[in-house]
Amino acid sequence: MLFTELLKIAWQSLIANKFRTILTMLGIIIGVSAVIAMVSVGMGVRKNVTDSISRLGSNMLVVMSGSSNRGGVRGGAGSVTTLTYDDAMAIKDKIKNVAYVSPTAQTSSQVVYGHENWSTTVTGVIPEYVAIQSLSMQSGIFFTEHDVEVRNRVAVIGTTVATNLFDTVNPVGKKIRIGNAPYTVIGLLKSKGQSGGGQDQDDVVLIPLTTAQERLLGITHVRSINVQVADADKMDEVQANIEKLLRQRHRIRAGTDDDFNVRNLTSLMETMTETTTMITLLLGSIAGISLVVGGIGIMNIMMVSVTERTREIGIRKAIGATYNSIMLQFLIESTMISILGGIIGIIFGVGLAQAISKFGNFTTVISSLSIVASFGFSLFVGIFFGMLPARKAARLDPIDALRYE
Numbered sequence: 001m002l003f004t005e006l007l008k009i010a011w012q013s014l015i016a017n018k019f020r021t022i023l024t025m026l027g028i029i030i031g032v033s034a035v036i037a038m039v040s041v042g043m044g045v046r047k048n049v050t051d052s053i054s055r056l057g058s059n060m061l062v063v064m065s066g067s068s069n070r071g072g073v074r075g076g077a078g079s080v081t082t083l084t085y086d087d088a089m090a091i092k093d094k095i096k097n098v099a100y101v102s103p104t105a106q107t108s109s110q111v112v113y114g115h116e117n118w119s120t121t122v123t124g125v126i127p128e129y130v131a132i133q134s135l136s137m138q139s140g141i142f143f144t145e146h147d148v149e150v151r152n153r154v155a156v157i158g159t160t161v162a163t164n165l166f167d168t169v170n171p172v173g174k175k176i177r178i179g180n181a182p183y184t185v186i187g188l189l190k191s192k193g194q195s196g197g198g199q200d201q202d203d204v205v206l207i208p209l210t211t212a213q214e215r216l217l218g219i220t221h222v223r224s225i226n227v228q229v230a231d232a233d234k235m236d237e238v239q240a241n242i243e244k245l246l247r248q249r250h251r252i253r254a255g256t257d258d259d260f261n262v263r264n265l266t267s268l269m270e271t272m273t274e275t276t277t278m279i280t281l282l283l284g285s286i287a288g289i290s291l292v293v294g295g296i297g298i299m300n301i302m303m304v305s306v307t308e309r310t311r312e313i314g315i316r317k318a319i320g321a322t323y324n325s326i327m328l329q330f331l332i333e334s335t336m337i338s339i340l341g342g343i344i345g346i347i348f349g350v351g352l353a354q355a356i357s358k359f360g361n362f363t364t365v366i367s368s369l370s371i372v373a374s375f376g377f378s379l380f381v382g383i384f385f386g387m388l389p390a391r392k393a394a395r396l397d398p399i400d401a402l403r404y405e
């Protein structure tokens with residue numbers, strides 16, 4: 001019964017000073033909404049990065065040609081041509097726990113259909129590339145091993161290329177020109193969207209590897225070798241075995257640098273996840289500072305309230321109110337401010353996160369954990385910063401309080 005009465009008194013006190021109560025809650029509202037919005041942005045960044053790396057293929061290793069070092073100037077990865085199709089087949093045949101292997105050869109080229117043309121990336125691959133990259137067909141088929149063996153001029157295109165060359169017309173069966181040579185479009189890939197780096201993954205033309213090497217580029221080497229590992233727990237082991245095998249095949253002496261690089265996308269994903277988690281925590285912490293500021297505001301206003309109600313406190317203590325009941329009354333008031341501010345802050349925070357996602361063309365992930373954590377912290381702030389004013393009120397001498405003007 002006493003607690004119900006204290007709740008009623010606290011509510012009446014807040015209603016009697018509406019404007020002051022709203023200003024006090026504002027710090028909590030801003031703090032809670034900022035935490036939810038910033039954490040949503042941080043988790044959205046992590047999701048974008050994770051999805052982008054996942055689109056490249058699961059359990060994937062990428063073997064790249066090494067870098068040149070001439071005249072003291074070191075070139076970038078791929079500046080020397082050291083990898084071959086036979087290297088890829090050796091990895092597939094001799095390394096355990098390898099599910100799929102696809103060497104690639106890549107170039108930028110102008111693709112022409114009728115009066116339309118489009119500059120895009122043309123990549124030579126083998127059929128296993130589909131499984132490695134988790135590709136799926138929207139229409140038509142992917143080329144076969146036979147197409148690779150006989151160097152057929154066939155192509156599978158992404159949706160961006162299809163839109164720019166064919167508009168709404170189904171491209172399957174149509175003839176396009178790549179490097180002044182005709183190619184038959186036999187398949188259209190389903191859209192994969194943009195990568196985390198903003199690269200359009202649908203702006204691509206895939207052709208048989210041998211066709212790219214001999215008919216388009218006139219080369220015998222490959223640009224990279226994509227390797228999908230059968231078991232995620234074997235990634236490091238497979239990577240070490242690939243490095244050992246290629247050093248043997250390339251006759252690299254001990255103590256000499258490799259002429260290739262092996263990139264572990266699983267390790268990259270773990271690193272990026274750790275980085276984005278730190279960014280999320282940083283954003284949440286910065287936003288959380290406003291909650292602390294809001295708590296200081298609560299303490300300030302409650303101290304003013306104690307001063308204004310000194311005579312009321314004296315009267316209540318004179319008629320028998322205990323230390324605990326006076327303290328509980330003011331704690332309830334500060335807690336009610338935090339609860340109301342927290343609820344309104346959650347509504348604003350979720351709305352802000354959704355607005356960023358809708359109008360800012362940016363993915364946000366609203367986490368229930370961030371909502372619960374920010375609300376719980378706001379409640380703690382209300383209790384913690386309400387404690388000092390409540391103790392001050394409860395320790396007032398009733399005689400001095402009654403004399404207060």
